[in-house]
Amino acid sequence: MSALDTEKHSNAVLVILTLFAVVGPVSIDIFSPSLPAITEYFGSNSATAQWSVGIFMLGFSLSMLIVGPLADRLGRKRTLMLGYTLYLFATAVTLQTNNIALFIAARFVQALFGCFGTAVARILARDYFQDQMEVRMLSYISACLTIAPLLAPVAGGFIQEYAGWRCNFLAMGAMAVMAMFSLLLIPEKHQASERSGYPILSDYKEVLTDWRYLRFTIATGTAFSGAFVFVAGGPFVMISQLGLAPKFYGFLFSLAIAGFLFSASFGPKLNDRLGRDKSTRLAWITLAAGANVSFATAWWSHGSSILGYMVGIIVFELGLGLFMPLCQARAIERMSKHTGTAAGLIFFIEMLLATVVSGLMSSLPEMGTLTLASVTMIATLVAGFCLRKNTRENIQASV
DSSP, X not given: OOOOOTTTTHHHHHHHHHHHHHHHHHHHHTTGGGHHHHHHHHTOOHHXXXXXXXXXXXXXXXXXXXXXXXXXXXXXXXXXXXXXXXXXXXXXXXXXXXXXHHHHHHHHHHHHHHTHHHHHHHHHHHHHOOHHHHHHHHHHHXXXXXXXXXXXHHHHHHHHHHXXXXXXXXXXXXXXXXXXXXXXXXXXXXXXXXXXXXXXXXXXXXXXXXXXXXXXXXXXXXXXXXXXXXXXXXXXXXXXXXXXXXXXXXXXXXXXHHHHHHHHHHHHHHHHXXXXXXXXXXXXXXXXXXXXXXXXXXXXXXXXXXXXXXXXXXXXXHHHXXXXXXXXXXXXXXXXXXXXXXXXXXXXXXXXXXXXXXXHHTTSOOOTHHHHHHHHHHXXXXXXXXXXXXXXXXXXXXX
């Protein structure tokens, strides 16, 4: 079977890359409606069963560290084939075991290898496309990664209701099989490294000493954290502290996500017209505008203005849908090697910063929306500082 021409069949390639990217994230959320049934089946308690969620996030984070070097050394397609093979093995274990500890361990393996595609999809986008087309692909993939966690629990709920928890895991396995067959349709344009003994840590050293890479990676990570604070702390502030009904919070959450999706789909056209540098600055200005609206209304209302805060967050999400794909692309646009390692580290750092922010939320004072808006404002300022050119980068460029 001949591989697709990536230029002529860019839409088909986008569908395939999106499939690679969402297998892992869908595996996190599709089974969440089945947790009570799984707890009952294993005769366990809810706290133990919920470890299968936390351990998955741990595996997801670790996968971002190992997938990049593997993709650089083995090639993109071989890395994905290895990952999905081990993912299917772990899925089979979850379906066959009667031991909750083994079930949780299998979930960790699912995350560690099933999430390879989340990073490799973006690596392939860089392999296949350049300039505006690369940003377009990254924007569409980011949008789908936002939609998937929203739709997966709904689908999982229906599957649990009518077919039982095992069918949710069968659905995960089916996605992996589809991804494996899709690998036959795409070309391998990366030359796998033949230096098997070459230490992986040296890849990280080269990547992490590239100042341009660091500043754009930290910029996208802090911007993402500025939005994630709404995900992590919004329910406690708006529902518990301010008395908002959960159904209304869900509606507001959907509006914020809609802002991200809209700008992610609109972003490539903007990049075509303005170029990466101007588009990045405009995206940050939008982030700053949203953060200022949220902070100003929270300060004025002493943390009680839900409407003002949400208007600011929606504007912030509009900026984020533009900002993240651009910074991800610009972080590695001048790298001639170790691009897989660099791409994997971007997403690890994003998740690490988001995890730190969510952990800090419990220790911050309860000041309503002012707590949330303050964190978002600080994140925006850090992201803006990272965008500033400096002498060190200019020295690197001249060398």
